[in-house]
Amino acid sequence: MLDVGGGPGVHAKWLVEDGYTVALVDPIPRHVEQASAICSASLGDARALDASDDSYDVVQLLGPLYHLPDPADRRRALAEAQRVVKPGGLVAAAAINRYASLFEHVTYAHLHTDRMYEPVSKILRTAVHDGAHFTLAYFHRAEELADELREAGLTKVEVFGIEGPAWSLVKAVEQQPGEGPTDDLIASAMAAARMAEPYPELLAASSHLLAVGHS
């Protein structure tokens, strides 16, 4: 499988341990150097992959779409994934949810402050963050992410909420003094993620989205 924007190999590591053959591509030399200890890794850009047509069973992009605010760049990245995956293969692409910062900044108890209200409102309005405290980032709606995969020619597209709708409750407890979230709270949040899966309207409450499509 091809891990596009695989960073230092966080996911490549467990995939290799599970027996998959992974090649990783990333534009940051330090990431490529670190990932080389785990799998075959090379410098590259999601928008112009070196791989041949129909050469991988699975292509994953767990990050590049966050960093491509221009829709033409995201189209190129998904078209490249579709080009290099074999017919019948899988493309999996992660995105940050449009509403993630609204939920997140409640957990720090500062969403209502002058410092945070406007930047978070701006992300909701424009889908882009290009200011301080976080990298240049694009925030998807679930249906928009599904449409982008379909426009690239992928079929049977499904979108999953990675953290589920209760992640911000866990994070809020992490911010409070004390022992942090209990095992029961974590187990309940995991149960909420599974229970929410058939209900696409609940995707809006997850922090990240994972879209999966077939070539």
Ligand SMILES: C[S@@+](CC[C@H](N)C(=O)[O-])C[C@H]1O[C@@H](n2cnc3c(N)ncnc32)[C@H](O)[C@@H]1O
């Ligand atoms: C949030 S990190 C995720 C890393 C890894 N996939 C993970 O899940 O831990 C985003 C990654 O996308 C990479 N990236 C950014 N722009 C990219 C592009 N145009 N093509 C490929 N990768 C890109 C970054 O270098 C970074 O390693």
